[in-house]
Structure formats: structure tokens, C-alpha cells
Amino acid sequence: CDSCYGPIEGHASKHVRVVKRMQPGALDARYGPTRPLQWGQLNVLHTSDTHGWLSGHIKEANYGADWGDYVSFVSSMKSTAESLGVDLLLVDSGDLHDGTGLSDSTTPNGEISNEIFVKQTKYDLLTIGNHELYASEVAYQTFNNFSRAWGDKYLTSNVEIMNPETQEWEHVGKTHKYFTTKHGLRIMAFGVLFDFSANTNASRITKAADMVKQDWFQQAIHHPEPIDVFLVLGHNSARPGRQASTMKTVYSAIREAHPNTPIQIFGGHSHMRDFVVYDQSSTASESGRYCESLGWFSMSGFNSSTSGFTGPLNPKGVPNPNRTATRGERNTPPFLYSRRYLDWNRLTFDYHAPGSQFLHNSIAHSHPNLISSPSASNTSFQLKQQGAQVSSSITSYRQQLGLGKVYGCVPQTFWVTGVPFMAPNSMYTFLADAMAHQIVNPKRAKIPRVHISNTGMARFDLHKGPFTMDDSYITSPFPSLVVYIPEVPWEKAKGVLERMNKKGAGQGRRVEYNTTSTGAPKKVLGKREEIMGVPVGNGGGRKQEVLEVGYTTEDDFGVDGDDTVHEKIAKYEIPGYFGTTAGFPEWKKGGRKGRKQEPRVVDLVFNDFINDDLLAALGGNYTAEDIKFYMEPSNYTLRDFLVPYVEQNWQEGMPRCEISGLRPIVG
Numbered sequence: 001c002d003s004c005y006g007p008i009e010g011h012a013s014k015h016v017r018v019v020k021r022m023q024p025g026a027l028d029a030r031y032g033p034t035r036p037l038q039w040g041q042l043n044v045l046h047t048s049d050t051h052g053w054l055s056g057h058i059k060e061a062n063y064g065a066d067w068g069d070y071v072s073f074v075s076s077m078k079s080t081a082e083s084l085g086v087d088l089l090l091v092d093s094g095d096l097h098d099g100t101g102l103s104d105s106t107t108p109n110g111e112i113s114n115e116i117f118v119k120q121t122k123y124d125l126l127t128i129g130n131h132e133l134y135a136s137e138v139a140y141q142t143f144n145n146f147s148r149a150w151g152d153k154y155l156t157s158n159v160e161i162m163n164p165e166t167q168e169w170e171h172v173g174k175t176h177k178y179f180t181t182k183h184g185l186r187i188m189a190f191g192v193l194f195d196f197s198a199n200t201n202a203s204r205i206t207k208a209a210d211m212v213k214q215d216w217f218q219q220a221i222h223h224p225e226p227i228d229v230f231l232v233l234g235h236n237s238a239r240p241g242r243q244a245s246t247m248k249t250v251y252s253a254i255r256e257a258h259p260n261t262p263i264q265i266f267g268g269h270s271h272m273r274d275f276v277v278y279d280q281s282s283t284a285s286e287s288g289r290y291c292e293s294l295g296w297f298s299m300s301g302f303n304s305s306t307s308g309f310t311g312p313l314n315p316k317g318v319p320n321p322n323r324t325a326t327r328g329e330r331n332t333p334p335f336l337y338s339r340r341y342l343d344w345n346r347l348t349f350d351y352h353a354p355g356s357q358f359l360h361n362s363i364a365h366s367h368p369n370l371i372s373s374p375s376a377s378n379t380s381f382q383l384k385q386q387g388a389q390v391s392s393s394i395t396s397y398r399q400q401l402g403l404g405k406v407y408g409c410v411p412q413t414f415w416v417t418g419v420p421f422m423a424p425n426s427m428y429t430f431l432a433d434a435m436a437h438q439i440v441n442p443k444r445a446k447i448p449r450v451h452i453s454n455t456g457m458a459r460f461d462l463h464k465g466p467f468t469m470d471d472s473y474i475t476s477p478f479p480s481l482v483v484y485i486p487e488v489p490w491e492k493a494k495g496v497l498e499r500m501n502k503k504g505a506g507q508g509r510r511v512e513y514n515t516t517s518t519g520a521p522k523k524v525l526g527k528r529e530e531i532m533g534v535p536v537g538n539g540g541g542r543k544q545e546v547l548e549v550g551y552t553t554e555d556d557f558g559v560d561g562d563d564t565v566h567e568k569i570a571k572y573e574i575p576g577y578f579g580t581t582a583g584f585p586e587w588k589k590g591g592r593k594g595r596k597q598e599p600r601v602v603d604l605v606f607n608d609f610i611n612d613d614l615l616a617a618l619g620g621n622y623t624a625e626d627i628k629f630y631m632e633p634s635n636y637t638l639r640d641f642l643v644p645y646v647e648q649n650w651q652e653g654m655p656r657c658e659i660s661g662l663r664p665i666v667g
């Protein structure tokens with residue numbers, strides 16, 4: 001089938017499919033977790049920054065599960081919570097758009113991925129991200145469809161939209177929700193976006209510092225009925241001081257009114273795994289990005305005299321939370337906590353919810369304990385089937401959208417932050433070259449060009465293997481228009497990139513692009529040796545000799561949060577912008593052969609997301625009036641140059657491209 005991405009006979013990955021789960025062609029993880037989760041009275045599974053990755057990471061074994069596998073996992077975990085007599089909530093911190101073909105190749109984007117997200121996934125609370133607010137069509141889709149589908153579970157405490165019917169500002173979702181869980185916990189929840197300002201003017205965001213003074217918020221925190229715990233969701237970094245987080249502002253406003261009540265924060269936006277201790281009864285979790293990580297949080301300590309909780313203090317037959325959120329204080333409150341960051345693959349899901357996954361045969365054999373577990377029963381079959389339906393609907397949507405169509409073979413992996421900026425295998429070396437080759441207006445081809453783009457336009461590493469339509473969105477998902485300022489004197493143009501990088505990217509750009517948590521306090525409560533000392537299982541109890549690279553997180557609870565042990569992945573800083581020159585004349589006579597001449601004028605070519613920052617760095621009398629469309633047709637965007645580049649330059653190895661499937665140690 002030439003329109004689908006799947007296993008090919010004799011394919012280098014030698015992947016043999018025996019069951020219909022995950023997406024065709026996706027790889028299985030080679031090894032997984034070794035420690036059961038700690039179940040408390042309140043348990044939470046947390047997603048954030050999924051950015052459309054519902055098909056899973058087809059080229060990466062470690063994150064190969066799709067949304068269907070996850071759906072089965074969640075259902076199984078909810079049943080386990082039920083049998084333990086405790087609460088399990090599912091929460092999401094937003095940013096569902098901009099990252100893959102499944103979310104971004106529809107009009108408006110999110111049309112299909114949102115439907116998959118909503119259909120079978122039993123979320124209890126959700127909130128909005130900045131990527132739901134860049135474009136008004138997406139903001140209105142969120143308001144009209146997504147928010148309505150979730151009703152009072154969708155919390156957008158500081159985000160409003162202009163309702164075209166009433167011509168009034170209205171919250172996209174609800175400001176807050178007061179509810180009682182199945183087992184009696186009385187919860188007040190909010191959903192607070194960071195102070196985002198690059199939003200469509202069809203929306204408006206109230207700064208957290210102003211929001212906490214609003215009447216509705218004050219009334220909510222002084223709610224007449226008892227509150228056992230506050231939950232603060234937010235597309236908003238969990239760690240104060242990171243990425244313009246305003247979580248501390250919300251926390252402080254609640255703490256002022258409730259000195260001892262637990263406040264649990266579930267953040268997002270910084271694309272990291274993190275856990276932060278705010279005080280003895282308040283902690284914050286952040287659970288990564290792109291369906292690579294699933295966060296687990298649990299706590300105990302609620303009793304019948306101080307809360308409405310009706311279940312056991314410690315659920316039986318499972319490990320329980322065992323850490324206090326103290327900084328050495330005495331007279332600590334009774335609350336105990338645990339947190340874990342799960343890798344998004346079926347091995348992980350089946351380890352923690354035995355029988356919830358259709359495992360690949362080779363893994364099934366090395367997991368005899370899991371396969372013969374009591375839950376591998378009829379119920380488990382139904383559970384698997386439920387997710388399998390979601391998986392197969394993703395497969396058919398991918399086919400409809402042509403996402404598996406292969407255009408060429410990626411010769412080597414190109415890294416966003418995994419290698420030094422502008423190294424030969426840096427994403428930006430590749431993009432600069434592809435832009436210089438492809439983004440040329442034939443009518444202006446004789447005029448030398450300077451191409452400038454924001455590094456944030458590239459969202460993910462481009463893995464060795466088939467280059468599909470999906471990969472073109474995964475690498476460059478934004479429909480930013482290609483624009484230019486004609487014939488700028490070279491003397492003015494040549495310093496622009498450097499000046500832009502000196503100033504840094506404007507609001508909305510990720511300041512840190514990280515795969516490991518940094519900046520955690522020195523206090524380390526759990527040591528990596530504790531998990532490294534345990535033989536790392538490959539399912540059968542054999543020692544895994546070679547660790548694959550992946551997340552190695554350090555947070556306020558220490559270094560034992562990652563559910564599966566990995567080798568640290570390399571990470572290099574990247575500036576806000578990158579660029580290249582193209583079409584410069586070469587010296588013919590005089591100067592040294594091969595050296596480029598300095599032109600008198602250049603076309604300054606960029607994308608409209610960075611108009612303001614570029615104009616500021618260019619200075620002079622240039623204004624927005626000087627910015628024109630560069631390509632014909634004028635609606636040419638950053639989504640349009642990769643496929644033709646690949647068709648022209650990456651045909652070697654077609655049609656059976658070699659795939660690595662792993663993140664090798666680089667750098």
C-alpha cells in the first residue's frame with residue numbers, strides 16, 4: 001500500500017505484527033518498569049502538551065503506544081481504583097494542537113484529533129493551552145466543540161472568548177468546579193493559563209494576579225461547603241520562576257484563605273517532567289509532552305474527621321505513598337505523597353495494568369507473570385477491544401489524511417537539541433539548507449537572500465527512516481506565511497539575526513526546551529541507585545545490560561521519578577532564531593575563487609510569526625507595510641517546503657528506508 005506507513009516485508013526493523021494494536025509500523029519498547037505504582041487515597045493520572053501525538057511515536061520504540069492503548073490502560077486503572085476503594089482522577093493540562101499530521105492536517109486543525117481525544121477517554125478535569133488560542137478558528141472550535149463536549153470539567157479560569165452570538169466575552173469553559181469524588185473527597189478545582197499574550201484577539205487572558213482578585217475566585221475559595229483539597233490545573237509551569245509560571249500566585253491566594261488545606265497543582269507548558277514541593281501540604285506535578293510521558297501522582301492522609309473521604313487510609317495489597325512534603329519542619333501534616341513519570345508504551349501500560357494490552361508475541365513470552373495474571377480474563381479482552389477500536393479509528397483517519405505516504409528516506413536523524421546547534425546533524429543545519437533550496441521565488445531568484453526563522457518553528461527531531469506526510473507536520477507544523485522585505489541594504493540586513501538572538505524570542509517562545517528536569521533543589525530525597533540497583537527488567541527478570549537514552553529526571557523528590565530507567569539524553573542550548581544566506585554571487589575575478597561576494601542588497605525572507613521581532617532588530621524606518629508575501633501563491637507557508645525538498649534530495653533507499661527506532665546516545 002503506497003499510501004500507508006506500515007511494516008514492509010524484509011524491512012530493517014524486522015517488525016512482525018501479530019496483533020492489531022498501536023499503529024502499524026510502530027515499535028515495541030525493549031524493556032520497561034520494575035516497580036509497581038504507589039496507590040493512595042487520591043490518585044491522579046496526568047497528561048499535558050499532547051500536541052496531537054495520539055498515533056504515538058511510530059519511529060520510537062520507547063513511546064510507541066497510541067491513544068487506544070492508553071484508553072485501555074486508563075479503563076483498567078479506573079477499575080483497579082474501584083476495587084481498592086480509592087479515587088483515581090484523569091486530568092489534562094492542555095495544548096492539543098500543533099505537532100503532528102493527525103492534529104494539524106485538518107481544517108481547522110484538531111478537527112479529528114480532538115474527536116479522538118474526547119470520545120473514549122474518561123477525563124475528570126481538563127484545561128486550555130496557548131496552542132488552543134493562537135488562531136481564532138481553533139479558539140472557536142475549542143469553545144464550540146471541545147469545551148461543550150466536556151461541560152463543567154473544562155476549566156478556563158482566566159481565558160475568555162468573544163461569543164459571536166451574544167457579542168459578549170464568555171469563559172471558554174468554566175471558571176471552577178466544586179465536586180465530590182466517588183469516595184467522598186470534596187474538591188475545588190481551577191484551570192489557569194500562564195499570562196499568555198500572543199493569543200488571537202477573539203480571546204482574552206486575565207493575568208493570574210488580577211484573576212485571584214476577581215469576585216468569582218474569592219467566592220470560590222470561600223465556598224460555603226467544606227473543601228478537602230484544591231486542585232489547580234494549568235497550562236502553566238509547575239515550578240515557580242520557570243516559563244513565566246503564575247502557579248505560585250494562585251497557590252498564595254488560596255493559601256492565604258486556607259493555611260492547611262492540601263493544594264495539588266498539575267502544570268504544563270514547559271514540556272518537562274517535574275515535581276515541586278510548595279509546602280507541607282502542597283505539591284505540583286508536570287508530566288512532559290507529546291505522549292512520551294504519563295504522570296502519576298498519589299497522596300494519602302485524609303481521615304474521616306478532617307475530610308469527607310470514605311475509603312481506606314491505605315489501600316491494601318499495593319504499595320502506598322510514603323514521602324512527606326517537608327523541608328525538615330516538625331509537626332508535619334499527615335499527608336504522604338508519591339509521583340512517577342511513565343514512558344508511553346504498551347510494556348509500561350501492561351506492567352501497571354496487567355492484561356490491559358495486546359502485547360506483541362515476543363514480549364508476551366518474556367512476561368509470563370503478566371500474561372497469566374488474574375485480570376487476563378474476559379473483562380480484560382473487552383478492555384483491550386475498547387482501545388483497539390480507538391487504535392483502528394486512528395489508523396483509518398491516518399489513511400484518509402494520507403499521513404503514512406512516504407516521500408523519501410531521512411538519511412540520518414536530525415536533532416533539535418540533541419546535538420550542538422548547527423552541527424551537521426542539527427535540525428537547523430538541515431532546515432537552513434532546505435529553506436535555501438526550496439524557498440525561492442523564481443521571479444526574484446537573481447536577488448541574494450537572507451533567510452531567518454524562529455527555532456521554535458521546528459517542533460521535534462526528524463528520525464532516520466521513511467519521511468512521511470506525518471513527518472512533514474511533525475517537523476514543521478505551523479502554517480506561518482513566508483514573507484519578505486525586498487532589497488534591504490546588506491549593511492542593514494547582515495546583523496539582523498545576531499541582534500534578534502541577542503534580544504531573545506518574543507513571548508510564547510519556549511525559553512527552555514528540555515528533556516530532563518533541571519534546576520531542582522539540591523535536597524535529594526530518593527537516589528537513583530535505589531532504582532538502578534534493581535535489575536532493570538526486560539519483562540522476564542533478566543538484567544538489561546544496555547540502557548536506552550531517554551528521560552532522567554531530577555525533581556524535588558529526587559531522581560527516582562522515572563518509571564523506566566534510561567541513559568541521559570544529550571541536550572544543547574539553542575538560540576531563538578536561525579538563518580542562512582542563499583543566492584549570493586561568487587567572486588569571478590579578483591577575490592579568492594569560491595568566496596561569496598558581499599551583495600549590495602538582499603531580500604530578507606522570514607515567516608510572519610516573527611514579524612515584530614524582525615522589524616525591531618532591523619530598525620531604520622521599516623514598518624509592517626514593507627512586509628510582502630514572498631512566494632506565489634501568496635499563501636505558501638512553512639508547511640510547504642519540506643515535502644518537495646525530500647522528493648528532490650532524499651530518494652536514496654526508497655522504498656525501503658532503514659529505520660533506527662531508538663534514540664542513540666549522541667553528542
Ligand SMILES: Nc1ccn([C@@H]2O[C@H](COP(=O)(O)O)[C@@H](O)[C@H]2O)c(=O)n1
Nearest residue numbers: 130134454456457478480508509510609
Ligand atoms: N504560529 C506559531 C505558533 C507557535 N510557534 C512556536 O511555538 C512556540 C510555543 O510553543 P509551546 O509548546 O512552548 O507553547 C512559540 O514560542 C514559537 O516558537 C511558532 O513558531 N509559530
